[in-house]
Amino acid sequence: MNTNAILEVRDLTTTVLRHGTERTVVEGVTFSLTRGRSLGIVGESGAGKSMLIRSILGVHPPGVTLRVTGSVTLDGHDMLALRGRERRRALATSVGMIHQDPLRSLNPTIRVGDQLTETLAFAGTATRRERSRRGIELMRSVGFRSAESESRRYPHELSGGQRQRIGIGAAALTEPALLIGDEPTTALDVTVQKRVLDLLHDTRLRTGSSMLLVTHDLGVAAERCDEIIVMRNGRIVEAGHTSEVIEAPQHPYTRSLLDSIPRLDGPRLRRLRTPQEGALS
Numbered sequence: 001m002n003t004n005a006i007l008e009v010r011d012l013t014t015t016v017l018r019h020g021t022e023r024t025v026v027e028g029v030t031f032s033l034t035r036g037r038s039l040g041i042v043g044e045s046g047a048g049k050s051m052l053i054r055s056i057l058g059v060h061p062p063g064v065t066l067r068v069t070g071s072v073t074l075d076g077h078d079m080l081a082l083r084g085r086e087r088r089r090a091l092a093t094s095v096g097m098i099h100q101d102p103l104r105s106l107n108p109t110i111r112v113g114d115q116l117t118e119t120l121a122f123a124g125t126a127t128r129r130e131r132s133r134r135g136i137e138l139m140r141s142v143g144f145r146s147a148e149s150e151s152r153r154y155p156h157e158l159s160g161g162q163r164q165r166i167g168i169g170a171a172a173l174t175e176p177a178l179l180i181g182d183e184p185t186t187a188l189d190v191t192v193q194k195r196v197l198d199l200l201h202d203t204r205l206r207t208g209s210s211m212l213l214v215t216h217d218l219g220v221a222a223e224r225c226d227e228i229i230v231m232r233n234g235r236i237v238e239a240g241h242t243s244e245v246i247e248a249p250q251h252p253y254t255r256s257l258l259d260s261i262p263r264l265d266g267p268r269l270r271r272l273r274t275p276q277e278g279a280l281s
């Protein structure tokens with residue numbers, strides 16, 4: 001047992017129950033994430049990454065019942081035992097979630113600055129005036145130079161990259177112990193992707209949060225995470241420190257993912273840089 005774990009998942013198995021049928025989508029998944037560290041969950045579409053995150057958080061897809069067994073300890077909470085309000089409270093204090101497209105989690109009819117301050121109101125951490133000041137300050141901290149005027153825009157008036165900046169700012173607002181990025185840059189151009197990942201890294205340094213980064217892109221996980229697990233068909237096929245997984249992949253599936261990382265400089269580099277080597281700077 002990892003006594004300094006922010007997240008400990010043991011033998012997690014998730015079965016989708018639907019129209020009288022059962023289908024196992026996550027099987028026997030075990031891993032732990034040490035406080036302050038980052039873990040990439042990598043795998044192709046359908047590997048079970050989203051179902052794993054849903055199972056950890058206890059957030060089931062609409063119209064679908066999930067049977068989740070095993071154990072999940074998140075920031076000291078026994079997540080599979082928590083229900084309703086208790087679970088929502090645990091999530092609100094311990095987890096900041098960044099979705100692929102924050103438009104889905106932003107209210108289209110509310111100005112972005114107000115949405116950020118709403119989150120603060122929900123967390124009950126500040127007066128209205130203080131919230132407004134912090135909202136603008138926060139927009140500045142995630143790269144909005146004209147934060148005062150930009151805070152009055154609606155979500156659809158922002159670019160994908162700007163919206164993701166708001167998404168990161170909102171997720172980090174209460175300085176949660178764990179930030180979870182579910183394909184946070186998949187919808188973005190490569191240059192914007194880099195800036196958003198840099199911001200995520202800086203935010204993590206500022207808040208001291210640990211990070212789970214879900215991505216189909218092994219290259220992104222290799223550059224941004226301390227550790228990696230590779231999933232296929234609901235199971236973990238490879239897990240380890242980033243340098244081990246990249247330099248000496250044990251599973252043929254990991255090798256095929258490595259080989260498919262596009263390179264501008266011809267043949268695949270012998271190895272990718274790891275965070276410890278300054279790839280994040």
Ligand SMILES: Nc1ncnc2c1ncn2[C@@H]1O[C@H](COP(=O)(O)OP(=O)(O)OP(=O)(O)O)[C@@H](O)[C@H]1O
Pocket residue numbers: 016018025043044045046047048049050051052061064216
């Ligand atoms: N709402 C749902 N109802 C029933 N089965 C689902 C549902 N969502 C996903 N599944 C199934 O669960 C399995 C794992 O899917 P999951 O969405 O977790 O994969 P993923 O790795 O997150 O893929 P992607 O990157 O495409 O999101 C797949 O076989 C998928 O068909």
